[in-house]
Amino acid sequence: MKLIAAALVVLVAASQTSATAQSRGSGRPNIIFIMTDDHAAHAIGAYGSRVNQTPHLDRLATEGALFSSVFATNSICTPSRAAILTGQYSHINGVTMFNRFDSSRMTVARLLQQGGYYTGMIGKWHLGSDPMGFDQWEILPGQGVYKNPVFYTATGEKTYTGRYVTDVITDLAVDFLDRRPRDKPFFLMMHHKAPHRPWDPDDVHASHFAGRRIPEPPTFWDSYATRTDALHENEQRVVADLTNRDLKLTPPDGLSPAELTRWFAITPDSVTTVIDGRTVTLTGEALGRWKYQRYMQDYLATVQSVDESVGRVLDYVDKSGLSRNTMVIYTSDQGFFLGDHGLFDKRFMYEESIRMPFLVRWPARIKPGTKSQAMALNIDFAPTFLAAAGLPIPADMQGRSLLPILRGTTPANWRTAMYYRYYHDPGNHNTRAHYGVRTATHKLIYFWTKDQWELFDLVRDPFELHNLYGQPGQAALTESLKTELARLKREVNDLDQLANQQLPNGVDGPVARLRGK
Numbered sequence: 001m002k003l004i005a006a007a008l009v010v011l012v013a014a015s016q017t018s019a020t021a022q023s024r025g026s027g028r029p030n031i032i033f034i035m036t037d038d039h040a041a042h043a044i045g046a047y048g049s050r051v052n053q054t055p056h057l058d059r060l061a062t063e064g065a066l067f068s069s070v071f072a073t074n075s076i077c078t079p080s081r082a083a084i085l086t087g088q089y090s091h092i093n094g095v096t097m098f099n100r101f102d103s104s105r106m107t108v109a110r111l112l113q114q115g116g117y118y119t120g121m122i123g124k125w126h127l128g129s130d131p132m133g134f135d136q137w138e139i140l141p142g143q144g145v146y147k148n149p150v151f152y153t154a155t156g157e158k159t160y161t162g163r164y165v166t167d168v169i170t171d172l173a174v175d176f177l178d179r180r181p182r183d184k185p186f187f188l189m190m191h192h193k194a195p196h197r198p199w200d201p202d203d204v205h206a207s208h209f210a211g212r213r214i215p216e217p218p219t220f221w222d223s224y225a226t227r228t229d230a231l232h233e234n235e236q237r238v239v240a241d242l243t244n245r246d247l248k249l250t251p252p253d254g255l256s257p258a259e260l261t262r263w264f265a266i267t268p269d270s271v272t273t274v275i276d277g278r279t280v281t282l283t284g285e286a287l288g289r290w291k292y293q294r295y296m297q298d299y300l301a302t303v304q305s306v307d308e309s310v311g312r313v314l315d316y317v318d319k320s321g322l323s324r325n326t327m328v329i330y331t332s333d334q335g336f337f338l339g340d341h342g343l344f345d346k347r348f349m350y351e352e353s354i355r356m357p358f359l360v361r362w363p364a365r366i367k368p369g370t371k372s373q374a375m376a377l378n379i380d381f382a383p384t385f386l387a388a389a390g391l392p393i394p395a396d397m398q399g400r401s402l403l404p405i406l407r408g409t410t411p412a413n414w415r416t417a418m419y420y421r422y423y424h425d426p427g428n429h430n431t432r433a434h435y436g437v438r439t440a441t442h443k444l445i446y447f448w449t450k451d452q453w454e455l456f457d458l459v460r461d462p463f464e465l466h467n468l469y470g471q472p473g474q475a476a477l478t479e480s481l482k483t484e485l486a487r488l489k490r491e492v493n494d495l496d497q498l499a500n501q502q503l504p505n506g507v508d509g510p511v512a513r514l515r516g517k
């Protein structure tokens with residue numbers, strides 16, 4: 001009872017502080033956290049994309065800050081979302097794979113709500129449990145779908161017939177902003193499904209990239225020479241593992257529903273299509289190149305809808321006079337392979353997969369055009385929002401506030417290395433579990449179920465093609481990185497015995513319906 005009374009006092013005090021601060025206009029910032037699913041930084045203009053243009057996302061960079069070294073600590077959807085909410089690594093927050101997140105845990109949303117913020121969660125949640133700590137939420141079940149999406153709320157569900165998911169999420173977000181109580185700052189998590197597989201564009205953008213030749217990345221035909229078994233065994237290759245469904249091929253007539261499901265899952269090794277008015281059958285290398293084009297045309301078309309969505313949110317913020325003291329953040333739950341190393345998907349500790357876009361506009365505090373190479377992690381987001389709100393950061397959050405960096409000063413003791421760990425083995429794509437360390441110049445990866453190592457010089461070999469592990473002259477460097485890896489494992493308290501064990505598979509695929517099961 002005493003505890004409850006004390007908590008109430010804190011709550012009342014916090015909300016009074018908030019109301020006073022707001023009325024002064026100097027108060028705590030509003031926070032709009034826009035996150036997409038699987039959007040690689042190298043498919044954003046401001047990050048130097050060679051494959052598309054994103055004028056609205058680029059506005060965030062020119063009017064705010066662009067971070068170029070932000071990394072996921074476990075590069076897969078559900079774990080990254082849990083890490084963002086809790087500010088903790090997977091082994092601490094309990095979501096190592098597709099496990100259900102315990103929503104009653106401490107999260108940044110709950111702390112902001114308790115601290116006087118009006119909080120909302122709209123779009124893809126994908127944590128297998130109902131959201132908590134939100135005054136309002138409307139989420140996709142599991143992965144959700146692109147067309148005619150269903151959304152769940154605390155009290156029911158609604159199907160948006162004839163609508164496209166990115167547009168619906170944007171409408172709901174703008175509606176949240178419009179209807180919010182005016183006496184509190186707000187925190188909105190706006191999570192898009194796009195550009196996650198199966199990359200279904202809307203009708204407006206479906207042909208946006210048709211007829212264009214999208215440049216292949218330099219590592220598209222990577223032979224994986226010098227790399228360990230993991231790359232050789234993976235099943236997320238553009239050439240070999242994209243399905244009839246991914247490639248949007250048309251099924252033959254007359255298939256039963258079960259036959260249709262099987263047909264869509266086929267990974268074709270020949271495709272008959274029409275090119276320049278001629279019917280051709282593609283195989284081998286020509287088919288691989290064609291698959292890359294089909295993959296990227298659809299992926300990038302879904303990104304165009306996201307870009308326009310961000311433009312709509314920015315327009316709303318600007319027109320409603322909120323821009324000066326509203327942080328608008330854009331990120332993705334991890335990076336993605338856009339044909340890099342011949343791959344789609346993520347999971348691996350390679351650069352394209354772990355690098356997250358991170359753009360922040362906040363005119364009251366951030367100088368336009370700010371750029372930072374400071375090494376930041378997804379577990380830093382929660383402490384950053386709490387610090388911006390003037391709220392204490394719990395001791396068990398493992399990330400650090402990025403606030404000083406946003407203001408232009410990187411603390412002298414800022415991290416110089418990060419710990420990464422991926423658990424799902426073999427998972428959907430036969431990807432091997434691994435952990436490792438990344439510094440500003442090097443990366444050491446340990447595939448513990450294989451007892452195999454990879455070592456890369458990120459300065460001389462930015463595409464990570466040459467595994468130096470065990471090569472002459474690398475012993476001292478390898479030893480120092482192993483020492484740093486051990487230090488980081490101690491620091492993040494990942495010292496259990498899991499390291500040398502084969503972990504069971506998690507429950508993969510779309511999570512079950514949230515309520516009643």
Ligand code: CA
Pocket residue numbers: 037038076077078333334
């Ligand atoms: Ca994802």
